[in-house]
Amino acid sequence: MSFDSLGLSPALLSAVHNKGYETPSPIQAQAIPAILKGRDVLAAAQTGTGKTAGFTLPLLQLLSERPSPAKGRKPVRALIMTPTRELAAQVEESVKTYGAQSSLRSAVVFGGVNINPQMNRLRTGVDILVATPGRLLDLHSQSAVNLSQVEILVLDEADRMLDMGFIHDIRKILKLLPERRQNLLFSATFSSEIRTFTKNILHNPVSIDVAPRNTTAETVMQQAYRMEKSGKPALLKHLIHTGRWEQVLVFTRTKHGADRLSKKLNAFKITAAAIHGNKSQNARTRALAEFKAGETRVLVATDIAARGLDIKQLPHVVNFELPNVPEDYVHRIGRTGRAGATGHAVSLVGDEEMKYLRGIERLLKQKMVMASLPDDFEMPVAQPAHGGGGQGSSGSAQQAKRRPHKKPRHAAGERTQKQKPATPAAESRKEGQDSRPKRRSRRRPSRNRNPDSTGDRG
Numbered sequence: 001m002s003f004d005s006l007g008l009s010p011a012l013l014s015a016v017h018n019k020g021y022e023t024p025s026p027i028q029a030q031a032i033p034a035i036l037k038g039r040d041v042l043a044a045a046q047t048g049t050g051k052t053a054g055f056t057l058p059l060l061q062l063l064s065e066r067p068s069p070a071k072g073r074k075p076v077r078a079l080i081m082t083p084t085r086e087l088a089a090q091v092e093e094s095v096k097t098y099g100a101q102s103s104l105r106s107a108v109v110f111g112g113v114n115i116n117p118q119m120n121r122l123r124t125g126v127d128i129l130v131a132t133p134g135r136l137l138d139l140h141s142q143s144a145v146n147l148s149q150v151e152i153l154v155l156d157e158a159d160r161m162l163d164m165g166f167i168h169d170i171r172k173i174l175k176l177l178p179e180r181r182q183n184l185l186f187s188a189t190f191s192s193e194i195r196t197f198t199k200n201i202l203h204n205p206v207s208i209d210v211a212p213r214n215t216t217a218e219t220v221m222q223q224a225y226r227m228e229k230s231g232k233p234a235l236l237k238h239l240i241h242t243g244r245w246e247q248v249l250v251f252t253r254t255k256h257g258a259d260r261l262s263k264k265l266n267a268f269k270i271t272a273a274a275i276h277g278n279k280s281q282n283a284r285t286r287a288l289a290e291f292k293a294g295e296t297r298v299l300v301a302t303d304i305a306a307r308g309l310d311i312k313q314l315p316h317v318v319n320f321e322l323p324n325v326p327e328d329y330v331h332r333i334g335r336t337g338r339a340g341a342t343g344h345a346v347s348l349v350g351d352e353e354m355k356y357l358r359g360i361e362r363l364l365k366q367k368m369v370m371a372s373l374p375d376d377f378e379m380p381v382a383q384p385a386h387g388g389g390g391q392g393s394s395g396s397a398q399q400a401k402r403r404p405h406k407k408p409r410h411a412a413g414e415r416t417q418k419q420k421p422a423t424p425a426a427e428s429r430k431e432g433q434d435s436r437p438k439r440r441s442r443r444r445p446s447r448n449r450n451p452d453s454t455g456d457r458g
């Protein structure tokens with residue numbers, strides 16, 4: 001199949017050609033014609049399969065073909081919502097790239113940055129708006145955006161959007177949209193509860209399920225090392241050095257864990273930066289740009305990064321800690337092996353994480369390949385509290401030694417699996433994004449997620 005047969009305009013075909021795409025991916029082959037026919041779509045596709053182009057290309061075509069209804073300021077005619085700021089920025093980049101030859105105007109709005117430039121941009125008139133939910137509601141409450149003429153709504157990463165307490169914001173936003181509109185829901189994973197919710201949004205949708213649900217990209221080679229927690233930094237260093245890994249995305253469960261590991265790697269003379277919800281948006285953008293440009297060898301991220309990142313040919317993903325929500329594993333390792341490229345995912349699994357590994361295996365319906373520790377790797381020996389440093393004397397090993405029987409202490413923003421989960425509102429406040437009044441503490445997440453796996457409300 002070629003792009004020519006999908007019904008796209010010459011301008012869009014040339015944009016696709018300029019991107020170097022030769023054939024439509026399975027999700028594109030099915031979604032593009034359905035969207036062009038004006039149908040609602042519920043699409044489940046493996047992460048990294050080209051779903052952004054799958055909705056952006058037909059959306060641009062439909063809007064270009066229809067005249068803008070209002071005189072004066074352009075109304076928002078397509079609204080694309082994403083769970084994270086990075087994903088929002090990335091999607092808008094795609095809109096700009098594919099729509100370079102059209103006169104349609106786009107903008108992206110998300111929290112964590114000054115709202116005024118976004119208000120100014122909206123004032124000039126925007127056809128396609130990409131937004132995270134909290135900032136969008138903020139802008140609406142300040143009368144900076146009118147959503148009453150939206151013709152096409154896209155919920156990207158819909159499972160996360162709905163699953164993580166965004167559901168209340170989404171409901172509010174839906175009320176601001178006209179009843180008659182086209183709805184497109186894209187997601188890598190679809191739980192049955194989400195399918196139930198989407199029934200209320202979608203009208204007679206075309207369901208597209210190009211890959212078995214909740215599977216990981218077949219091109220990703222996955223392996224796991226079972227090991228003591230204290231040896232993880234040293235093993236990571238060993239794997240990076242011996243494997244000559246030049247670009248590695250490493251996931252930790254907590255923001256503090258990400259900071260600690262990034263410092264440790266830098267001390268090992270491996271350039272690393274951390275990206276998570278406590279970082280300012282500018283720091284997040286910079287860390288990502290430097291990693292993409294190859295200036296930083298390791299990016300240590302919490303799950304917030306699992307959703308937004310499309311890094312060309314990212315070769316290695318490491319789960320320094322396994323996520324406690326199995327679906328997050330799929331999203332994490334989906335950062336490598338994108339669009340048919342081969343990828344490599346390694347998980348470092350402590351004894352206490354074996355239950356998470358089992359959960360992941362159940363979800364994927366496949367056993368993880370357990371690798372033995374490399375022959376030339378020496379497991380660091382925990383140093384006595386007052387002992388010397390020495391290679392491999394990791395901080396966590398020392399801490400474990402110092403507080404052998406105590407429960408681990410958790411810094412602000414971290415919690416254990418057993419602790420009551422923070423509300424998404426509390427989490428989003430921690431993410432420190434926007435100026436909205438703190439009035440959402442009633443909400444409870446539908447699942448006990450990792451604290452930093454939440455997206456960006458604002």
Ligand code: AMP
Pocket residue numbers: 020021022023024025028047048049050051052053310312338339
């Ligand atoms: P997405 O799943 O939308 O995040 O896309 C994943 C990656 O696939 C992006 O880097 C896209 O540029 C790329 N991509 C999308 N469509 C195609 C295609 N038809 N052929 C090759 N690469 C593609």
